[in-house]
Amino acid sequence: DAGVTQSPTHLIKTRGQQVTLRCSPKSGHDTVSWYQQALGQGPQFIFQYYEEEERQRGNFPDRFSGHQFPNYSSELNVNALLLGDSALYLCASSLMGVTDTQYFGPGTRLTVL
Amino acid sequence: SQKIEQNSEALNIQEGKTATLTCNYTNYSPAYLQWYRQDPGRGPVFLLLIRENEKEKRKERLKVTFDTTLKQSLFHITASQPADSATYLCASHNAGNMLTFGGGTRLMVKP
Numbered sequence: 001d002a003g004v005t006q007s008p009t010h011l012i013k014t015r016g017q018q019v020t021l022r023c024s025p026k027s028g029h030d031t032v033s034w035y036q037q038a039l040g041q042g043p044q045f046i047f048q049y050y051e052e053e054e055r056q057r058g059n060f061p062d063r064f065s066g067h068q069f070p071n072y073s074s075e076l077n078v079n080a081l082l083l084g085d086s087a088l089y090l091c092a093s094s095l096m097g098v099t100d101t102q103y104f105g106p107g108t109r110l111t112v113l
Numbered sequence: 114s115q116k117i118e119q120n121s122e123a124l125n126i127q128e129g130k131t132a133t134l135t136c137n138y139t140n141y142s143p144a145y146l147q148w149y150r151q152d153p154g155r156g157p158v159f160l161l162l163i164r165e166n167e168k169e170k171r172k173e174r175l176k177v178t179f180d181t182t183l184k185q186s187l188f189h190i191t192a193s194q195p196a197d198s199a200t201y202l203c204a205s206h207n208a209g210n211m212l213t214f215g216g217g218t219r220l221m222v223k224p
Contacts, residue, residue, distance in 0.1 A: 043212070045212060
């Protein structure tokens with residue numbers, strides 16, 4: 001049973017560029033959440049997707065957007081990259097209505113130069 | 114605003130001792146708290162969940178307590194081993210499946 005997968009593993013971009021990160025949830029899960037984790041800090045919630053719609057959003061600007069596909073996989077897009085966007089981006093999958101554990105992927109390390 | 118806080122200082126202990134990590138929350142009352150382990154450059158791994166009506170939960174060498182009066186959860190690792198060295202994150206559920214995390218506490222177990 002495949003767990004949560006994310007791609008790419010690492011990414012280097014320059015300021016002003018755009019980036020797309022991808023996530024495939026754990027088999028049987030229908031909800032994908034994205035988190036940003038700066039070095040030395042805990043993960044911060046960006047948004048959550050269920051049934052191809054954004055259901056909840058954290059305190060992140062509109063430069064952060066996402067999408068969920070019919071197969072439940074998801075993308076996170078960040079436009080006009082800033083140096084402060086450098087972080088580990090984590091995807092977590094779960095089953096809507098089941099207020100239990102979330103399964104995290106290994107993350108994508110984004111470096112903005 | 115809702116806050117969940119952990120001791121940002123690293124905890125250094127000797128192998129075989131019990132490690133105790135603290136998680137405090139303010140301005141809200143979470144229905145449950147979760148603890149995760151995170152190794153460098155990896156995603157968090159779920160360890161334990163404790164509900165507000167549960168005082169204590171155990172899993173092998175792990176124990177979690179939830180004190181709603183003190184607004185605090187304690188996470189214990191008994192008979193600690195060097196392999197337990199990692200960052201431990203406390204998190205609470207908000208509406209839906211959104212998690213609010215503390216900053217994490219780094220545990221170093223020395224042989």
